Structure formats: C-alpha cells, structure tokens
Amino acid sequence: MDERAYQTPYFVIDEEQLSRDYRMLTDSLKNSWGNFLVGYSFKTNSLPWLVTFLKKKGAMAEVVSDDEYALARRLGFADREIVYNGPVKKRDSFERVLLAGGILNMDGRRETDWLEALAKAHPEQHFRVGIRVNFDLEKLCPGQTTMGEAGGRFGFSYENGVLARVLERVRRIPNVSVAGLHLHSSSKSRSVAVFEAIAGMACRLKREFALELSYVDLGGGYCGGLKGRPEYPDYFPAVAKILRKEFSPESTCLVVEPGISLLSKASTFVTGVVDVRDIGKERYLITDGSRFNIDPTMIKPTHLFHLELQGKQAEERPVLPHQCVSGYSCMEVDRIFEFYDGPELCEGDRIVYENVGGYTMSLNPLFIQYFPDVYVRRQGKLQLVRRRWTAEQYVQNSLTDGEELA
Numbered sequence: 001m002d003e004r005a006y007q008t009p010y011f012v013i014d015e016e017q018l019s020r021d022y023r024m025l026t027d028s029l030k031n032s033w034g035n036f037l038v039g040y041s042f043k044t045n046s047l048p049w050l051v052t053f054l055k056k057k058g059a060m061a062e063v064v065s066d067d068e069y070a071l072a073r074r075l076g077f078a079d080r081e082i083v084y085n086g087p088v089k090k091r092d093s094f095e096r097v098l099l100a101g102g103i104l105n106m107d108g109r110r111e112t113d114w115l116e117a118l119a120k121a122h123p124e125q126h127f128r129v130g131i132r133v134n135f136d137l138e139k140l141c142p143g144q145t146t147m148g149e150a151g152g153r154f155g156f157s158y159e160n161g162v163l164a165r166v167l168e169r170v171r172r173i174p175n176v177s178v179a180g181l182h183l184h185s186s187s188k189s190r191s192v193a194v195f196e197a198i199a200g201m202a203c204r205l206k207r208e209f210a211l212e213l214s215y216v217d218l219g220g221g222y223c224g225g226l227k228g229r230p231e232y233p234d235y236f237p238a239v240a241k242i243l244r245k246e247f248s249p250e251s252t253c254l255v256v257e258p259g260i261s262l263l264s265k266a267s268t269f270v271t272g273v274v275d276v277r278d279i280g281k282e283r284y285l286i287t288d289g290s291r292f293n294i295d296p297t298m299i300k301p302t303h304l305f306h307l308e309l310q311g312k313q314a315e316e317r318p319v320l321p322h323q324c325v326s327g328y329s330c331m332e333v334d335r336i337f338e339f340y341d342g343p344e345l346c347e348g349d350r351i352v353y354e355n356v357g358g359y360t361m362s363l364n365p366l367f368i369q370y371f372p373d374v375y376v377r378r379q380g381k382l383q384l385v386r387r388r389w390t391a392e393q394y395v396q397n398s399l400t401d402g403e404e405l406a
Contacts, residue, residue, distance in 0.1 A: 003382060004308065008272035008350065009289040010373040011361060012382065013050065017266040021224065022057055025232045025258060032236035035249040036256065039083035039103070041220050042068045044259025044358045047374060049385035051075050054262075060103070062220075062257045066090035069097075083217075083257065085132065085182060087154060098127050103255065105130035105182035105217060107155055112169060119173050130180035130217060131166060133158055133205065137185045140197040146186035155182070158205070167209055177212075181205060184219020184257065192230050192238050194221075199242040206246045216247065217255035224261030225355050232261070260358030267357020269294050273349045274328075283323045285345050290327030291336045293372070294356045296363035303337050308350035317343040325351065329368050370394055 029036040039062030040054045046068065051061070052075055061072035064086030070093075072082055079100030084093070087107045094111065095118050097104045106112060106129055119127055132155030138145045146152075156163040170178055181202055187194045195218060202216045218239065223229040236254075243254070271289030278284075294303065307314070319341055327334035339345070364371055370389035375382040 003270075004310070004350070006270075006375070006382065007373070008270050009287075009293065010270050010375055010388075011357065012268045012270060012375045012377055013047075013263070013357060013385075014266045014268075014377045015053075016377075018050075018053070018262065019057075021262055021265060022054065022059075025256075025262065026058075028232040028236045029254065029256065032240040033243070033249050033254045035252065036254045037083075037103075037215070039217075039255060039257045040262070041257050041259030042072065043362065044220075045263055045361050046071055047361060047386060048075055049374075049376060050263075055081075064088070066093050069093040083255065085184075085257075098129065099125070101128070103130060103180065103215065103217070105132045105180065106166075107132040112166060115170070115176060116173055119176050123175060125175065127176045128179035128214065129170065129176060130182050130215070131156060131163070131170070131178060132182040132184075133163060133201070135159065135183070135185075135201055137187070137194070137197060137201075140200075141187065141189070141191070141194050144187050144189040144191060144194055146188055152185060154184075158201075164209070167211075180213055180215035180217055180255070181211070182217040182219065184217070184221065186221055190221055190223040190230065192234050195235050195239050196242055199239045203242065203246040213247070213252055215253040215255050216243065217257070220257040220259050220261070222256075222258060222261035224258075224263075225265030263357035264355040267355065267361075269353040269356045269360070271351050271353070273345055273347055273351070276345070276347060283320060285323055285325045285339075286328065287325060287336070287351060288328050288369075289336075289351075289353075289372075290329050290369070291334050292327065292329065292365050292367060294336070294353050294360050296360060296365065298333065303356075304354040305337075306352050306354070307343075307345070308352060309343070309345075310348045310350075311346070314343040320344050366394065 038059045040059040042061060042063045060081045060083050061077045062083040062085060063069045063072050065088050079097050080102045082097050083103040084097045085105050091114050094114055098118060115129060134152055134155035135158040136151060138149055156166045167178060170176055183198045183202055185198060198218055205211060206213060222235055269289060271287045273285050274288050275286040321341060323339040323345060325336045325339055327336055373384060373388045374386040376385050
C-alpha cells in the first residue's frame with residue numbers, strides 16, 4: 001500500500017537504518033576497545049518493538065526507575081541484563097539487580113544505606129557496585145555543558161569530597177567492591193572533546209583513589225544522524241586512546257548507554273495539513289501533528305523536514321514569503337516552525353519531520369489527541385507496531401463516577 005494512504009499523524013522507524021547505526025556502534029566499540037557492553041536507554045524511547053529489537057542484537061536495558069525496570073523485565077530482560085541508574089530507584093529492584101549481578105550505579109546516600117543492609121543480610125555473597133560521579137565538566141570543556149557553571153545534579157560530587165567519603169564507606173563493607181564508575185554528563189555540543197574529558201576523569205579517579213575497576217560507564221549523549229557532526233567512529237577511538245593510559249580492555253569493560261544517537265536517523269514523524277487560513281497578514285497551516293509530538297520541551301529553533309505534496313508539485317505552485325506551520329492543539333505556542341520562501345502548502349499536503357524518534361515519542365502527552373500510530377519500515381513496507389490510542393486505552397485502569405476499580 002502507498003504510504004500516502006496511511007492516516008496521519010504517525011511515527012516511522014526505518015529498520016534497515018536502525019540496524020546500520022547499531023552495527024556502526026558495535027563495530028566502533030569492537031575495533032577501538034573490544035570489551036564492551038551496550039545498555040540501551042529506555043528513557044529515550046521504550047517502545048516495546050524497539051526495545052526487543054535491540055535486545056535481540058545484544059543490548060542490555062539501561063533503566064532509571066522502578067517502572068522502567070518492570071518494563072524491562074516484562075519485555076524479557078533478566079536482572080543480570082539490566083544497567084540500573086538514576087536517583088529514584090526502588091529498594092526491591094535495587095536489591096534484585098545487585099543480587100543477580102547486573103550493573104547498578106549508585107546515585108544517592110539512601111542507596112548506600114540499602115547496600116550496607118543488603119550486604120549484611122547476604123554475608124556469603126560478594127557484591128559489585130558502580131558509583132555515579134558528579135564532576136565539573138564545564139571547567140574541562142568551557143561552554144559545552146548543558147547546565148554551565150551551575151553543574152549537574154546527579155551523582156556524588158568529586159570536587160566537594162562527597163565522592164571520596166562514599167568510596168571510603170563502601171570500601172569498609174567486607175563483601176562489597178567498587179566495580180565501576182558511571183560518568184555520564186550532559187552536553188550541548190556532544191563533541192568528541194567532551195568524551196575525551198570524561199575518559200580523562202576516569203583515569204584521574206583511578207589513580208587518585210587506587211581503584212581496580214571492571215567497567216567504566218561513559219553514559220550516553222552522543223551525536224547521531226546529523227551531517228557534519230561526530231558519529232560513533234569519531235568518539236570511541238579518541239576515548240580508547242585516553243583510557244589506555246590507565247585501563248586495559250582485558251580487565252575493564254567499556255559501557256555505553258546510547259539512545260537518541262541510535263534512533264535519530266532512523267525515525268520520522270509524518271503529519272498532514274488539515275486547514276489553511278489567513279488571519280491578518282499571516283498564513284497559518286494547521287496540521288494534525290503537534291509541536292508536542294516532536295519538541296515537547298519547546299526548545300528546538302528549527303526542524304529537519306521534507307514535503308510530500310499532492311496535486312501540483314512545488315515548481316507549479318506560487319512561492320510564499322512566509323507560512324506558519326502550526327499544530328492541532330489549542331495552545332498558541334503550538335507553532336512548529338516558520339516556513340519562509342517555500343511553495344504554497346495546501347490541505348492534504350504532508351510534512352515529514354526527520355530525526356525525531358528519541359525522547360519525542362516517550363514525552364508525547366495525552367493532550368487533546370492521544371498517542372499516534374507507530375510503524376516500522378521493513379523491506380519497503382510499513383508494519384504497525386503500536387496502534388494509536390483511542391478512548392478505550394485512555395480510560396483503562398480508571399473509574400467513572402459510581403464505579404469501583406476491580
């Protein structure tokens with residue numbers, strides 16, 4: 001069936017492109033370091049098809065909440081196949097992952113309390129834990145970090161001595177060892193220099209605290225799918241060169257947690273123009289997609305897109321100096337982008353947004369319209385992998401007045 005026959009709006013994941021990007025990731029790690037693990041970031045997009053597709057390719061589940069942990073288990077991941085991060089872990093899942101030998105990176109004081117109690121309750125078992133490190137990346141890479149001089153809010157601070165105290169406390173537990181460091185830091189630039197700095201910090205911490213680590217976790221935040229920007233083969237040789245100063249692939253595993261860098265190039269969001277209106281001096285295009293679908297945090301100044309026109313093609317249409325492409329919602333801020341000096345768009349035309357699969361699908365709100373269809377493009381054909389929500393899905397697990405929840 002012609003893709004134009006599918007009802008908009010909908011997301012599409014291109015399976016072939018996704019496979020190519022995953023292969024690029026693993027080939028780069030294999031050639032640069034050899035000893036590695038991929039923990040796919042559930043928070044980026046936890047679509048069940050996507051998660052199970054990557055699981056079959058060997059990825060572990062990187063989760064940051066008890067809900068994500070439960071989803072990983074529901075989709076077939078064993079506790080030992082989980083990388084557990086974040087500050088809002090629940091105690092039961094925290095213990096299950098540690099008892100099974102999964103990767104767990106502690107991110108707060110209460111987790112240290114849980115660890116001490118768990119180790120005491122199981123004196124016959126040796127536990128291996130990781131520690132999330134908070135360090136001043138802005139000082140190392142001025143102007144490149146997300147939070148600037150304010151710094152991030154996750155992990156144990158190196159600069160103020162909290163990390164040193166946590167390491168000392170963990171080392172006093174007889175049947176526990178610090179197996180890894182988690183050094184994920186968010187950056188605006190996603191540059192190779194950022195990851196070189198992270199690798200350098202891992203080496204510094206190993207020397208300063210005399211650590212014997214079985215893994216170094218770089219986290220995520222890689223660039224992907226954008227022309228002229230770094231890709232996996234740019235990052236990992238640079239990181240490996242620095243890590244080899246203190247670590248060897250034979251004894252230390254490199255853990256990475258890709259999300260958006262894996263999905264961007266493979267994902268699109270297809271919308272249709274449903275109305276054209278002139279108000280004052282403005283031409284507005286109302287579409288059945290929304291800014292909330294592709295820019296839920298309202299920060300993107302531009303979008304990658306292409307047009308699929310019906311009827312007259314672009315060269316046959318008048319060129320308009322300005323058209324405002326808007327979403328379906330009643331919010332005035334739901335203006336997706338300003339289209340300058342382009343062909344006049346009409347009802348029935350389609351706007352296809354590119355590089356929109358990471359975070360956008362997970363952050364879609366149930367606001368005015370519910371979750372859209374999601375398709376996978378396989379061998380040139382679309383396969384529905386998530387049906388759009390209707391009122392039936394919306395009211396599941398809910399009560400109406402006078403009912404009782406079963």
